[in-house]
Amino acid sequence: MASEVSSATVAARVRKVHPGNAATFFLLDVQMEVPSGISILFGPSGAGKSSLLDCIAGLAQPDAGRIAIDSGVVFDSEKGLNVQPQQRQIAYVFQALALFPHMTVEANVAYGLPHAPERERNERVSEILKMFRVEQFRHRKPREISGGEQQRVALARSLVTEPRVLLLDEPLTGLDTELKNSIIEDLRAWNAAHKIPVLYVTHSREEVDALGERVIAMEHGKIISEGTPREVLDAPRRRRLAQAAGFENLLSGTVLDLREPDGVMRVRLADATCEIEVPLGHAAPGDRVRIAIRAGDILLATEPPRALSARNILEGKIASIEHRGTLVVARVDCGVVFTVHVTPGAERALQLAVEKKVWLVLKTHSCHFVEG
Amino acid sequence: MNVEALLLSLRLALCVAAILLVIGVPLAYWLAYSRWRWKFLLEAIVALPLVLPPTVLGFYMLLAMGPRGALGRLWYAAFGHGLAFTFAGLVIASVLYSLPFAVQPLIASFETVDRKLLDASSVLGAGRMRTFRRIILPLSLPGIITALVLSFAHTLGEFGVVLMVGGNLAGVTRTVSIDIYDRAQSLDYADANRTALLLLVISFVVLSAVYGVNRRAGHRAWASWPVK
Numbered sequence: 093m094a095s096e097v098s099s100a101t102v103a104a105r106v107r108k109v110h111p112g113n114a115a116t117f118f119l120l121d122v123q124m125e126v127p128s129g130i131s132i133l134f135g136p137s138g139a140g141k142s143s144l145l146d147c148i149a150g151l152a153q154p155d156a157g158r159i160a161i162d163s164g165v166v167f168d169s170e171k172g173l174n175v176q177p178q179q180r181q182i183a184y185v186f187q188a189l190a191l192f193p194h195m196t197v198e199a200n201v202a203y204g205l206p207h208a209p210e211r212e213r214n215e216r217v218s219e220i221l222k223m224f225r226v227e228q229f230r231h232r233k234p235r236e237i238s239g240g241e242q243q244r245v246a247l248a249r250s251l252v253t254e255p256r257v258l259l260l261d262e263p264l265t266g267l268d269t270e271l272k273n274s275i276i277e278d279l280r281a282w283n284a285a286h287k288i289p290v291l292y293v294t295h296s297r298e299e300v301d302a303l304g305e306r307v308i309a310m311e312h313g314k315i316i317s318e319g320t321p322r323e324v325l326d327a328p329r330r331r332r333l334a335q336a337a338g339f340e341n342l343l344s345g346t347v348l349d350l351r352e353p354d355g356v357m358r359v360r361l362a363d364a365t366c367e368i369e370v371p372l373g374h375a376a377p378g379d380r381v382r383i384a385i386r387a388g389d390i391l392l393a394t395e396p397p398r399a400l401s402a403r404n405i406l407e408g409k410i411a412s413i414e415h416r417g418t419l420v421v422a423r424v425d426c427g428v429v430f431t432v433h434v435t436p437g438a439e440r441a442l443q444l445a446v447e448k449k450v451w452l453v454l455k456t457h458s459c460h461f462v463e464g
Numbered sequence: 465m466n467v468e469a470l471l472l473s474l475r476l477a478l479c480v481a482a483i484l485l486v487i488g489v490p491l492a493y494w495l496a497y498s499r500w501r502w503k504f505l506l507e508a509i510v511a512l513p514l515v516l517p518p519t520v521l522g523f524y525m526l527l528a529m530g531p532r533g534a535l536g537r538l539w540y541a542a543f544g545h546g547l548a549f550t551f552a553g554l555v556i557a558s559v560l561y562s563l564p565f566a567v568q569p570l571i572a573s574f575e576t577v578d579r580k581l582l583d584a585s586s587v588l589g590a591g592r593m594r595t596f597r598r599i600i601l602p603l604s605l606p607g608i609i610t611a612l613v614l615s616f617a618h619t620l621g622e623f624g625v626v627l628m629v630g631g632n633l634a635g636v637t638r639t640v641s642i643d644i645y646d647r648a649q650s651l652d653y654a655d656a657n658r659t660a661l662l663l664l665v666i667s668f669v670v671l672s673a674v675y676g677v678n679r680r681a682g683h684r685a686w687a688s689w690p691v692k
Contacts, residue, residue: 150587151583151587176586177583177587178586178588178590181589186580188580190580190584192584192598193581203585203588203598204588204589206589206594250587253588253589
């Protein structure tokens with residue numbers, strides 16, 4: 093029976109303090125079992141999803157715990173066992189893909205098969221390139237093919253090694269839905285034949301719906317629910333998670349006062365001195381609440397903005413700038429760290445740079461109150 | 465023009481560049497990736513020749529290579545002659561003197577290799593050696609060329625260390641820079657000028673090549689050089 097063939101599982105118990113400043117610190121503390129088939133690791137950014145994948149792959153070391161693939165233990169803190177990543181037979185596709193820029197598509201894919209005889213290696217490379225529909229690009233360099241094609245090559249490169257587990261960290265970010273679905277279909281077809289556990293990290297609901305067999309929802313380093321997409325995403329108790337996914341900024345704060353005539357309340361964020369005005373919610377002064385804000389809803393100014401309808405203007409400094417394709421992700425430290433998306437054009441025009449003083453403008457109604 | 469001195473200098477520079485490549489690559493790899501807490505001490509030692517007067521380095525090398533120095537005695541035991549005022553002694557001293565010129569560009573280029581590529585390589589089953597050979601080394605090619613060329617050029621132009629350790633023996637340790645000094649001292653300006661001009665042209669061509677290679681590769685030879 094098929095179910096007997098597909099007995100592979102990943103069993104992981106991981107505890108790891110994620111170092112960083114007050115804004116990025118969290119404790120990863122999960123216990124999970126991933127059967128063969130596609131499981132989605134779902135949650136807002138900063139929930140610890142990528143950290144967990146790094147631990148499973150061996151690129152990061154948990155402070156404590158045990159990780160096993162089938163019956164083979166790859167990490168056990170009590171026994172001092174830590175199998176090197178190159179010996180774990182785990183495939184890992186990063187968000188950044190990390191294709192080797194100096195090698196052709198073919199050489200990239202063949203990289204994981206150094207010990208196979210040449211003839212077998214060529215056959216396997218050709219087969220997987222065909223399967224992921226990129227064989228016509230085999231002699232090109234990664235920079236000479238499109239983003240979607242690069243993503244297919246990255247998948248092919250990982251899977252040609254016949255791994256025991258496949259880890260995917262938001263591998264399809266930035267693709268349009270149609271392209272995404274076609275890649276997902278190819279991945280599904282591959283796994284129908286191989287039946288290994290696939291752990292797919294995403295914060296996009298769309299991908300959850302397209303892939304969804306099984307969802308593991310994470311928040312703040314912990315697993316908060318598991319089940320089918322419907323069970324996890326539609327349960328009333330979990331609505332806040334579903335809402336929060338896709339919101340890059342999930343900030344905790346304390347309600348200071350309610351201004352009912354204005355339909356707003358003031359919230360002090362974390363322990364910082366920074367205060368924002370958000371739409372009135374079911375809360376009383378002193379309550380701990382969570383505020384979700386999309387990174388794309390925040391305006392960024394390099395001079396103090398005046399005469400605006402927006403009620404929230406926060407002064408801060410740029411802590412980091414990261415380029416993701418046509419998206420520029422700035423982290424701005426206003427006491428709490430905000431993630432802000434701007435376009436490369438805006439970045440140039442405003443001459444954004446680390447340490448530069450900036451002002452964030454948040455419309456009250458872009459600040460979504462999430463029950464605490 | 466003293467062709468003998470010029471050829472000697474070229475031979476010295478080639479030897480030193482080759483040796484520095486062999487020593488420099490593993491040393492720079494370690495300096496780029498090690499997380500040892502006292503690493504900065506070694507970094508400082510490697511960079512010392514940048515700030516020390518060549519005479520200071522040459523003086524201590526001379527002591528070490530002399531009949532009572534550790535290096536000198538070791539050399540005598542192995543080869544039956546001393547090390548000071550020989551070509552081999554000159555090579556050893558020059559290797560030390562030009563060390564930062566090889567190691568710094570190597571570190572700079574190793575460090576610019578995207579860490580994600582190294583992670584990708586290791587999850588694809590490659591150990592450190594394979595990752596180094598297949599990923600780091602080819603992506604650091606401009607840095608390696610820079611290191612080779614700079615150690616060659618720097619050795620070609622050295623003076624103080626040679627004078628201290630090598631003396632001024634025709635055909636053995638009289639390098640082109642010493643020769644220029646000799647000519648100038650004996651007021652043979654015309655010949656000093658010919659040789660000096662040649663050295664100037666060689667240095668310019670070599671440095672242009674370094675900048676050219678790094679420009680084509682899209683990064684700067686000096687991005688984090690010499691202070692990391």
